[in-house]
Amino acid sequence: MSAAALATPAAINYINAEKGILSWLTTTDHKRIGILYLCSITFFFLFAATLGVLMRLELLSPGMQYMDSETYNRILTLHGMTMIFLFIIPAIPGIFGNFFLPIMIGAEDVSFPKLNLASWYFYMAGGTLALLSVMTGGPDTGWTFYVPYSFKTGANVFYPLLAAFILGWSSILTGLNFLTTVHRMRAKGVTWGKMPLFVWSLYATSWVQVIVTPVVGILLLLVLAERVLGVGIFDPSKGGDPILYQHLFWIYSHPAVYIMVLPAMGVVSEIIPTFARRTIFGYKFIAVSSIAIAAIGSLVWAHHMFTSGMADEARIIFSFLTFFVAVPSAVKIFNWLATLYGGSIALEPPMVLTLAFILIFSVGGLTGLILGALSTNIHLHDTAFVVGHFHYTMFGSGGIMFLAASHYWFPKMFGRMYNRNVAYVSILLFVIGFNVTYMPLMFAGVAGMPRRYADYLPEFETYHAISTTGSWILYAGILLMVGNLGYSVFKGKKTDKENPWGGKTLEWRTPTPPPTLNFDGEPDTSIGPYDYPVEVER
Amino acid sequence: MSEIAREVDSTLVFLIAFCTVILVGVAVAMFAMVFKYHRSKSPTTKQIHSHTGLEVAWTVVPFILCIGLFFVGYEGFKAMRTPPADAMQITVTAQRWFWSFTYPDSGITTGELTIPVNRSVKLNIRTDDNEVLHSLYIPAFRVKEDAVPGLDTYIWLHPDQTGTFNIFCAEFCGKDHSKMITTLHVVEQDEYDAWLDKQVAEYYRPVEATLAMSDDPEVLAGYDGDKLFTKYCASCHGAGGEGGGPYKARDFRSIEGWKQGTKKTDVFKTISTGIPGTEMRSFAHLPVRERLALMRKITSFHPDRQQPTVEDIAVLKAAFPELDPTRAVQIPKPNMPIDEAMKQVVEEGQVP
Ligand code: HEM
Numbered sequence: 001m002s003a004a005a006l007a008t009p010a011a012i013n014y015i016n017a018e019k020g021i022l023s024w025l026t027t028t029d030h031k032r033i034g035i036l037y038l039c040s041i042t043f044f045f046l047f048a049a050t051l052g053v054l055m056r057l058e059l060l061s062p063g064m065q066y067m068d069s070e071t072y073n074r075i076l077t078l079h080g081m082t083m084i085f086l087f088i089i090p091a092i093p094g095i096f097g098n099f100f101l102p103i104m105i106g107a108e109d110v111s112f113p114k115l116n117l118a119s120w121y122f123y124m125a126g127g128t129l130a131l132l133s134v135m136t137g138g139p140d141t142g143w144t145f146y147v148p149y150s151f152k153t154g155a156n157v158f159y160p161l162l163a164a165f166i167l168g169w170s171s172i173l174t175g176l177n178f179l180t181t182v183h184r185m186r187a188k189g190v191t192w193g194k195m196p197l198f199v200w201s202l203y204a205t206s207w208v209q210v211i212v213t214p215v216v217g218i219l220l221l222l223v224l225a226e227r228v229l230g231v232g233i234f235d236p237s238k239g240g241d242p243i244l245y246q247h248l249f250w251i252y253s254h255p256a257v258y259i260m261v262l263p264a265m266g267v268v269s270e271i272i273p274t275f276a277r278r279t280i281f282g283y284k285f286i287a288v289s290s291i292a293i294a295a296i297g298s299l300v301w302a303h304h305m306f307t308s309g310m311a312d313e314a315r316i317i318f319s320f321l322t323f324f325v326a327v328p329s330a331v332k333i334f335n336w337l338a339t340l341y342g343g344s345i346a347l348e349p350p351m352v353l354t355l356a357f358i359l360i361f362s363v364g365g366l367t368g369l370i371l372g373a374l375s376t377n378i379h380l381h382d383t384a385f386v387v388g389h390f391h392y393t394m395f396g397s398g399g400i401m402f403l404a405a406s407h408y409w410f411p412k413m414f415g416r417m418y419n420r421n422v423a424y425v426s427i428l429l430f431v432i433g434f435n436v437t438y439m440p441l442m443f444a445g446v447a448g449m450p451r452r453y454a455d456y457l458p459e460f461e462t463y464h465a466i467s468t469t470g471s472w473i474l475y476a477g478i479l480l481m482v483g484n485l486g487y488s489v490f491k492g493k494k495t496d497k498e499n500p501w502g503g504k505t506l507e508w509r510t511p512t513p514p515p516t517l518n519f520d521g522e523p524d525t526s527i528g529p530y531d532y533p534v535e536v537e538r
Numbered sequence: 539m540s541e542i543a544r545e546v547d548s549t550l551v552f553l554i555a556f557c558t559v560i561l562v563g564v565a566v567a568m569f570a571m572v573f574k575y576h577r578s579k580s581p582t583t584k585q586i587h588s589h590t591g592l593e594v595a596w597t598v599v600p601f602i603l604c605i606g607l608f609f610v611g612y613e614g615f616k617a618m619r620t621p622p623a624d625a626m627q628i629t630v631t632a633q634r635w636f637w638s639f640t641y642p643d644s645g646i647t648t649g650e651l652t653i654p655v656n657r658s659v660k661l662n663i664r665t666d667d668n669e670v671l672h673s674l675y676i677p678a679f680r681v682k683e684d685a686v687p688g689l690d691t692y693i694w695l696h697p698d699q700t701g702t703f704n705i706f707c708a709e710f711c712g713k714d715h716s717k718m719i720t721t722l723h724v725v726e727q728d729e730y731d732a733w734l735d736k737q738v739a740e741y742y743r744p745v746e747a748t749l750a751m752s753d754d755p756e757v758l759a760g761y762d763g764d765k766l767f768t769k770y771c772a773s774c775h776g777a778g779g780e781g782g783g784p785y786k787a788r789d790f791r792s793i794e795g796w797k798q799g800t801k802k803t804d805v806f807k808t809i810s811t812g813i814p815g816t817e818m819r820s821f822a823h824l825p826v827r828e829r830l831a832l833m834r835k836i837t838s839f840h841p842d843r844q845q846p847t848v849e850d851i852a853v854l855k856a857a858f859p860e861l862d863p864t865r866a867v868q869i870p871k872p873n874m875p876i877d878e879a880m881k882q883v884v885e886e887g888q889v890p
Contacts, residue, residue, distance in 0.1 A: 069714060069715075069717075073713070073715075142710045146709075146710070148671070148687060149670040149710070152670055153712065236687035237667040237668050237688075242671060242686055242688075276575070277583050279586070282587075282588045283587070307682045307683050307684055308684050315615070316612060319611060319612065319615075324604060327600050331593070333564060340571040340572065341586070343584075344575060344577045344580050344582065345571070346577045347576070359565055362560070362561050362565075366560060366561055369556075369557060370553045370554065372608075372611070373549065375612075375613070378618060378683075379550070379677070379681070382673060382675070383708065447677070448706070450706045450707070451708075452710045454716045534584070
């Protein structure tokens, strides 16, 4: 080996610093924990996507073809639960938050590295329990576990409720860790006003996680108590109130929607400046709108309950509040568009996915307005329209930006590059498949197709047939994309370029892949996260 | 269709148009910029950090628009929740996994809903305390409301066209949620009156007990036990009577272990009263012939069973007036206006 190679500091990095499976399973390095999350979350994502495609297959034509309705309901529940609790909530914070948050603020690690590892174990315990519940038949309640059904059903809901409870712990620990890290571990020079927007978004998300997750924890315990001890809080035959359950559930689960979308918005605010070579437009407005979304988003939970039998006055108030959450989201979209203005845009794969996000998320957000308006909500609530809407928002934000982030930070994380042409093809399949799958559902909903139906009347067949065809294209796109990335982790072209995209945040000013302590020496914080020079034509 | 449904539609069209305009605006802006500032054409950059005027504008304008949109939705909602005082009241009962509709005055119950055109109808939604959530959804009228155990809810309609429409359950309620579908018939007033008279007569027409327990097909002419079984029983007891399912229902192919007996009289009684403490509920609201048709269907899964004795039949007859033509069947008196009723009460209470 030549002396030059030995002298390269990048030769030792977080990947090759230690060897063996055990070194991964006992690591407290935030980057390695990020990779652990990456593996497990990708597994659960593919698992749940497969369930989604199975459901769509059954819905191809009216009548039950491949399964009975009980099996369908179980697949539906497992798909929803896995996607929510095991994929979309932890995906971006768990993987990219863990990996990059400390680096982006110039820290060596998070505040509590051991708790960080513990949170991954909680995650795995929850995931394993959820899978175990399948072996005992699986829950059939829908991911919302509405009472009285959830304490009446003969299906096993004990495991999944416990799983959700444990996953809540994982979520809280990660949130606590990020909060303290942001407060205590920023390198000199990384002031609040110089924090990358991805960090801001994780900061806002963490507050939501820490504040509202305990509510659902308590709620899940109450349902268990109802089932096992029959305490009668929610049981109408004992004077309990089933609508109380819905309030408590959505007090958590609506803010959870923002736990899913805020980190995704943070990734957008990183990718757009990098590929437009432009400082982000309205840094302060974007940072503040994250906090605003987190705050207002906590006050609109009952818009999931406009037909629940809740008092009409409450419906009116919650509809009114709901419209305000739209404002900070709109502000972000305008700021991102303005960031493109006067830039120098390179359409690399992560950027293309991000542009797709802007349009798909806009559809999600705008259909949210249609659902927020009271009179139209009454018609569309619990129909296929809602299914379309929430796939556009959740899958279209958290899901797409998870994929975009994977393409964006891939070279930095693995020191290798994926095949760009394959990436473009997979993105094309993904975007086409996505819209063909979910757009027809919106129309089916307007036509009156209820959701969570294992079977449907023949008059809805056209919508469903198109949607199912779309799900195959979508699935092909997902498999190709994940396959391309997975293959490239081991076989991709090697690269040790520090800054392949020309980004300005700190992770692009450390070796590729990063060393165990993140930086060789002190991080250079003299340049702000979006300090792009006005470039002179070469 | 109804006035309210049309109003919801125009709101919907307005909102969709509004959203489409914004979406197209965002898309056009985005593509134009990507095109104009693509690196191949725009190697240099302008660094603009922010522009307070612009940002305030695009915060305030959406804010105002949103308040406007709220009122658009609110207007239609108000009408939806305000039934006229003179609306005809029908009680809707949601059960896993079928609907029943109980008519005022006559007290009859049907499995499909029939209402007259050009009249306001308020549907009072209820469900049993041991039930789960359901939701009454009539897409053609753009209305929906949950059935909640222990709570009374309602929707109302004022159809202005005749026709046949779907009624769905829109709140997940388990195994046959997607089969909890029935039909709404909107008919002319005179057609409705004729239909109602016929239903009432049939509903209260008794069957003599001995005849009821016989196998005589004439007694149940026009009643299809298979169809009724599929509608009311098969979701728990299986299409072939094999039982099991989510509530571990009785297997009809055997006669072992039946909680309330296996004779025809026992089976009729169970259908009419349910089995307390289990998910087997009472079907007393079904007309007597439907219950008998069900009884015959259920006993046919295992025809070889003990026949009811004369005493059994006599006991049953005493318990169920609908099996005894000599006992006049009470057709409930029509509801009378409250002041009229008060007058009558006063008269009846007069001490001579
Ligand atoms: C391959 C991709 C996917 C396909 C084909 C798919 C398909 C479906 C289908 C057919 C349903 C049932 C709709 C109904 O009738 O109620 C459903 C429900 C659902 N999906 Fe997906 N989906 C996919 C990805 C996702 C993703 C990425 C997420 C979350 C980020 C997600 C979250 C949900 C949730 C929460 C439900 C509702 C479950 C419930 O009602 O309890 N799905 N999906």
